[in-house]
Amino acid sequence: GESVGLHLPTLSVQEGDNSIINCAYSNSASDYFIWYKQESGKGPQFIIDIRSNMDKRQGQRVTVLLNKTVKHLSLQIAATQPGDSAVYFCAENAAYQFYFGTGTSLTVIP
Amino acid sequence: DVKVTQSSRYLVKRTGEKVFLECVQDMDHENMFWYRQDPGLGLRLIYFSYDVKMKEKGDIPEGYSVSREKKERFSLILESASTNQTSMYLCAISIPGQGLFFGEGSRLTVL
Numbered sequence: 074g075e076s077v078g079l080h081l082p083t084l085s086v087q088e089g090d091n092s093i094i095n096c097a098y099s100n101s102a103s104d105y106f107i108w109y110k111q112e113s114g115k116g117p118q119f120i121i122d123i124r125s126n127m128d129k130r131q132g133q134r135v136t137v138l139l140n141k142t143v144k145h146l147s148l149q150i151a152a153t154q155p156g157d158s159a160v161y162f163c164a165e166n167a168a169y170q171f172y173f174g175t176g177t178s179l180t181v182i183p
Numbered sequence: 184d185v186k187v188t189q190s191s192r193y194l195v196k197r198t199g200e201k202v203f204l205e206c207v208q209d210m211d212h213e214n215m216f217w218y219r220q221d222p223g224l225g226l227r228l229i230y231f232s233y234d235v236k237m238k239e240k241g242d243i244p245e246g247y248s249v250s251r252e253k254k255e256r257f258s259l260i261l262e263s264a265s266t267n268q269t270s271m272y273l274c275a276i277s278i279p280g281q282g283l284f285f286g287e288g289s290r291l292t293v294l
Contacts, residue, residue: 107282116189116273116285162225164283171283175225 085180092150094177096163099144105166108137108148111176112159120148120161155181185210187286189274195292202261204289206274214277215257217241217249219270220288226273232257264293 086092098106104125109117123130123137123146130137136149146163162176186209196202206215216231218241228241230249238249246268250258261268274286 105282109285114288114290116187116287119282119284122282166283170228171277173226175223 082175083178083180085182086153088155088181088183089152092148092153092157092179092181094148094150094161094179096146096148096174097144098146098163098165098172100165100167100172101141101144103165103167103172106137106139106146107164107166107171108135108146109162109164110157110159111162117162150179153179153181155183157181185276185278185284187274187276187284189272189286189289191289192287193290193292195294196264197294198265200264200293202264202291202293204259204261204272204274204291206257206259206286208255208257208276210276211254212276212278213254214279215251216275216277216283217247217257217259218273218275219243220273221270229259229272261291264291266293269293 107122108120110120111117121132121135121137123139128139134151138147158181160176160178162174164171164173188207190205213234217229218226220226227243229243229247230238230241232238232251235251235254248260269292272289275283277283
């Protein structure tokens with residue numbers, strides 16, 4: 074199977090700071106990537122996506138960066154808020170299949 | 184907005200019981216998936232379906248079956264539940280070009 078992993082299992086940040094969550098993928102053929110947020114006891118929530126023909130995509134307070142050379146994906150959250158506390162994981166799409174990382178648990182310290 | 188509904192959020196069953204997990208979508212999407220999510224293992228694909236009455240095995244189909252009699256409904260069936268099937272089960276639909284969207288999950292405990 075695919076190897077989609079995250080560099081750190083946990084991340085703590087101060088409220089108001091920026092957060093960066095990283096993800097590595099292994100399949101060069103992957104052409105579509107998604108970041109999800111999952112709060113405790115809930116299903117994963119789609120945050121932002123990016124296609125392989127792009128390097129960067131911005132949403133509301135979130136930015137996804139894609140570095141295809143090193144097969145690396147990152148999610149940046151600006152001005153992190155307590156409501157951002159959750160598990161974040163990435164997904165890659167290759168050949169109509171999705172592969173998921175195990176997630177990084179983000180804790181926002183008030 | 185995409186809406187994926189899993190009717191049972193929490194279930195407790197006994198070993199050997201038959202378990203039905205239902206997933207309903209409110210749009211006319213073809214592609215539906217069942218995953219299980221376990222700590223440290225991420226999401227693993229159990230079964231998926233590209234159309235009514237069509238089903239394909241995912242990575243971990245053993246102990247599970249599925250049913251897709253209508254386009255909007257995709258059911259996961261545990262014929263004889265076992266304790267190692269205690270998990271969070273997630274239904275998802277994919278919209279080509281737009282991503283994969285999940286329901287709220289069904290947390291199953293098998294005693």
